[in-house]
Amino acid sequence: MYFSRIRIRPDVRDLHLLLSGNSYGAHQLLWKLFPTREAGRSFLFREEVAREQIPFHKGVRGEPVFYTVSESQPRADNPIFCVESKPYAPRLVAGDRLAFRLRANPTVARKTEGKKNSVRHDVVMDAQYHLLRELAEEMGVSASGDKSKIKTQLLSVWQKVSVSRSIETRLRGIIARNERLAEAATNTMNPLKLLDVALKAHTNKSLEKWFCEKGERLGFTLVRDSVKRRLKFQSEGYQWHALPKKGKDAGFSSVDFEGEIEVVDQSLFHKALFEGIGPAKGFGCGLMLIRRA
Known part of the structure; x- marks a missing residue:
C-alpha cells in the first residue's frame, strides 16, 4: 500500500x-x-x-x-x-494508542413502511428529527414539516402546556448525559437555547455511538483521559454535499471525527485503514489518518 x-x-x-x-x-x-x-x-x-x-x-x-x-x-x-x-x-499491535482524524459519512439503516429493504439515513438528521418528533408528540403539536418548522411549533406552545416542566427536565437530562456538555445542564437557558443545546448533545451522542459501533467491528476502541475520564473524542464540521447531477435532493453528509483510539485487533484495524470506514468513499470519506499518541 x-x-x-x-x-x-x-x-x-x-x-x-x-x-x-x-x-x-x-x-x-x-x-x-x-x-x-x-x-x-x-x-x-x-x-x-x-x-x-x-x-x-x-x-x-x-x-x-x-x-x-x-x-x-x-x-x-x-x-x-x-x-x-x-x-x-503501519506496524501496529493490540494495545497501541493512536491519535486519529477521520472524515466520514455516518449513516444508520432503518426499516421504512412500504419498502422491502432498509433505508439509510444521515445519523445527524435522523437523531435530531427523532428527538424533535418525540417532543412534539409529548407536547401535542404537529410533527410534520422540516426541522425548523417543528422547532417553531414546539416553542410556540412551550409555556402553554402542562408538560413544559417535564420537557425541560428531559432536555436537561439529555445534556447531562453528554460528557462534554454536562456542565451546561444546570445553566439558566431560555427554551430556544435549551432545545438547541439538547439537540447538540443528543446528536453528539448518536455520532459517538455510530463511531463506537464501527470500532467494535473494525478492531479499535476509544480511549479515556486520565484526569476527567472523558472519552478522547469529538465530532465537528457537519456538512451536506449536494450532488445535483444525481437528482434534485441527492447528496451526502460528512462529519470530522478526531481523538484517540486503542488498537484491539490489529488485523481488523489494518483492514479499516486500507479499506476505509463508512460509505461515500468515492466522495472523500472513510480515510483515517493516524499517528502515535
Missing part, C-alpha cells in the same frame, strides 16, 4: 475553482493517477486546504491538497498534480 500527498501544480492552480465543492470531480481526476487495472476499484482520499496543511510552501493559497491510500503507487508524471508517495505499512 502507498500513502500519498497530492497537490495541484502551480501552473494549473486555478483548477481548484472548478473542483471547489466537487468531491466526485476530484475523485475522477485522482483516478487518472492510478494504473488502468485499478480503474474498477476505489481508493481512499481526503481533501484538505493547502495553506492549512503546508503553509510554508511558496505560493500556497486556498487550493486543495489530497491525501490518498492506495494499493498501487500513483503516477508522478501528471500535468495537473504533484505527487509525493511513500510505502504505507
Whole structure:
C-alpha cells in the first residue's frame, strides 16, 4: 500500500475553482493517477486546504491538497498534480494508542413502511428529527414539516402546556448525559437555547455511538483521559454535499471525527485503514489518518 500527498501544480492552480465543492470531480481526476487495472476499484482520499496543511510552501493559497491510500503507487508524471508517495505499512499491535482524524459519512439503516429493504439515513438528521418528533408528540403539536418548522411549533406552545416542566427536565437530562456538555445542564437557558443545546448533545451522542459501533467491528476502541475520564473524542464540521447531477435532493453528509483510539485487533484495524470506514468513499470519506499518541 502507498500513502500519498497530492497537490495541484502551480501552473494549473486555478483548477481548484472548478473542483471547489466537487468531491466526485476530484475523485475522477485522482483516478487518472492510478494504473488502468485499478480503474474498477476505489481508493481512499481526503481533501484538505493547502495553506492549512503546508503553509510554508511558496505560493500556497486556498487550493486543495489530497491525501490518498492506495494499493498501487500513483503516477508522478501528471500535468495537473504533484505527487509525493511513500510505502504505507503501519506496524501496529493490540494495545497501541493512536491519535486519529477521520472524515466520514455516518449513516444508520432503518426499516421504512412500504419498502422491502432498509433505508439509510444521515445519523445527524435522523437523531435530531427523532428527538424533535418525540417532543412534539409529548407536547401535542404537529410533527410534520422540516426541522425548523417543528422547532417553531414546539416553542410556540412551550409555556402553554402542562408538560413544559417535564420537557425541560428531559432536555436537561439529555445534556447531562453528554460528557462534554454536562456542565451546561444546570445553566439558566431560555427554551430556544435549551432545545438547541439538547439537540447538540443528543446528536453528539448518536455520532459517538455510530463511531463506537464501527470500532467494535473494525478492531479499535476509544480511549479515556486520565484526569476527567472523558472519552478522547469529538465530532465537528457537519456538512451536506449536494450532488445535483444525481437528482434534485441527492447528496451526502460528512462529519470530522478526531481523538484517540486503542488498537484491539490489529488485523481488523489494518483492514479499516486500507479499506476505509463508512460509505461515500468515492466522495472523500472513510480515510483515517493516524499517528502515535
